[in-house]
Amino acid sequence: MNNIIDIDDASGVLVCQAGCVLEVLDQEVGKQGLMMPLDLGAKGSCHIGGNVSTNAGGLRLVRYGNLQGSVLGLEVVKANGEVLDLLSTLRKDNTGYHLKHLFIGSEGTLGIITKVAIQCPTRPKAYNVAFLGLESFDKLLATMKKCKHQLGEILSSCEMIDAKSLDVVTSNTKLKNPIGDHPFYMLIETSGSNSTHDEEKLNSFLDNVMSDGTVLDGTVTSDPSKIKAIWDIRESITGALLYDGYVFKYDISLPTQYFYSLVPAMIERVGKDAVRVCGYGHLGDGNIHLNITVKNYSKEIMNKIEPFIYEYTSKLRGSVSAEHGIGFKKPKYVKYSKSPPAIALMKDIKKLMDANGILNPYKVLP
Template sequence: MLRESMGLNRLRRLGPPATLWRLFSTCSPSVTVLDRLPSALGTLPPGLEAFRQARGIHRWSDRTNQTGSAELHRLPFSRVSEQDLTFFENLLPGRTITDPDVLMVHNVDWMKSVRGSSELLLRPQTTEEVSKILKYCCERRLAVNPQGGNTGLVGGSVPVFDEIILSTSLMNRILSFDKVSGIITCQAGCVLENLSTYLEEHDFIMPLDLGAKGSCQIGGNVATNAGGLRLLRYGSLRGTVLGLEVVLANGTILNLLTNLRKDNTGYDLKQLFIGSEGTLGVITAVSILCPRKPRAVNVAFLGCSSYRKLLETFQCCRGMLGEILSAFEFLDSACMKLLEKHLKLTNPIAENPFYIVIETAGSNATHDEEKLHSFLAEVMASCLVTDGTVATEDAKVKALWSIRERVTEALTHDGYTYKYDISLPLENIYQLVEDMREHLGNKATNVVGYGHVGDGNLHLNITSHSKDPDLLAAIEPYVYEWTARYRGSISAEHGLGLKKRNYIHFSKPPGAVALMNDIKHMLDPYRILNPYKTLPDHS
């Protein structure tokens, strides 16, 4: 029997989604270990070399096999000299960081699967400072790694070797907000959750919602074209981002900021930088169209006996809920078991092979509840759904959402995790999980699937006791070949970064990859921006 919000007595009060640091600190200690070699690998000024030795800074090897694919070699970029340090310290007094303890956090990705060896972190506060940094780096042929909240999952936000880290964390000002149009303009370093809080005070919301919202930055979200939980309702950032301010590799400031929803004048250049992962330019400011805050939000947590019935429930949901449907998420029973085992969460409904999180958001509570109850009565009567519960109060809404959002946290306790972000036709989404389980057999500890059914995005996660090269070889390129066979995308919303760059051909034809490389060469001829990322090595 369906339990409504007031009868949600079996659902324990869950804590808020884990912070980035909490997740970071609980990741498996198994990380890629790169061979350390003496800093004499490069020719260094005596003063800087003495500084490095005094601070315990060592250079990583000039080559590594971090991703299980082709061996990487450091490209012939210049190395940071004492003269360079003097320039940056004069430009950014107190914001030119060489402390190895601070750098350690910025050199390692959230997954602890990629580790760079940068010895310099720059924290500009203005677009003009970013421009001066890139102009200087271009002239000196110094490689630069733009970094936002460093919450990426494909190794795109950390250095591979000793690239200078350019952090946007201090570029966190809201520049303007139009209460009539709902357009917000802000610097790239604004944390997504802070923007959401600000907008809610003005009766608006961000069109983007992510599990990492407490740490991720809007510039990084745009640079990776992040999807998130609300894409079904509000679309991707390619539609909601109205304008950008970008600094090109040579320091040129490209001001594409606009508050116009319609502008058909020439090429839409901002689209080049949305999803480019910092390889074409550094995003410094963004203008985004934000929807009004819904007056009524309902969340239903339902159980289904099969993936086929889950799809039929989605079809019924879209037909009966229509304009108030804002999210349709799923997780399998393996995910629920991890939540129960590692986070001690309680399943609020009867055990099922699949679970659905449905959110409605509208302006009329009575109207929305009537539509939702009609839908629930239909799917229960037709046996598409076996059990469920509904929440309307804020605390219980957050509790139900946390079951879906904390799957990532639960996985960090299950060992080393291999994560894959795949987009597929709806009927094939869970088939990949089942085929992967059969393909791997007992090589893996767990193979689980969850994600955004509303937009065809599967998050496939495979765990093992420790990092295992043999397991990785069994997963890749099998997972990409399988995805290509069903005409899917190997990267639905996380980007290619370092880990997937050499698999781009599974989703893009050679002509498209060649054109991407031409664009990269035109905008960044010395390839100083986020090298070793997005484009394949042969380019």
């Protein structure tokens, strides 16, 4: 189940079995000057079939879009054992219903993905990373807008880290903050086909946002080891939070202007019960990872957090599970992001496709 079936260097389409590891695929398509359209921390162990089943997002969705756009075809085994050949390698195919989307993000509850055809973008030749310090979320938002407009086609990541998220890394690991202390940090990555052009664009953007005071401080690099050091900070937050004790973790999407509002709301809610309430994540996609750490788990704190966090997100029409999915822990929370008619339709489709409920039971559906 981990064979590459074809890499078409003209169209950029990869066809492979579901058990291929994401990082291995990225290395293989890299030999043809292509890249996988998704990248996530777990790339060294996660399987492409699982990525598609869970509609994985990751660090570069702001540039390469979601899997619903990248996946061209699937082979799927249905609940009745029938093999459904939807393994198109075409970018355009309007012959009837786009059935593959039933299986992207439905976490294996409607069918088991066995093969994947996916569009791979051209692999960039140059990477640059800027790490910036800012005084408020408003300035962060202003910087994001400017970087979307000024960096345009070369912007490949736009992440935010608040002071408490950075602090947990610098306090508990050997990693160091490469700039001064600030309430907010932003990691901007560009990637493109010409390093000189990309550096010019990035430097011109940084001149602009630093000269008008939107950004207080920053560092920029095209040195791979320094780029890695900056990304390591971002990717070490999840692990470092465990040093605080027990971690309540949430993966929330909110309309961009409310992106950070949940953090002060949660601080007010849990007060001194928490060791830390912090937020970081994919600003460019409106996806924040909110974490509340406590010395020891207690039901009392849990009851302060939930359902408050879901109700808060629901009121703003956010998503209570942005990229992590539902699994068996969150079916009862789906109602906060899906209307009753939508949930009813989900159940109808499940019944149609898997009447006996044998596919990944107890998952996703409330």
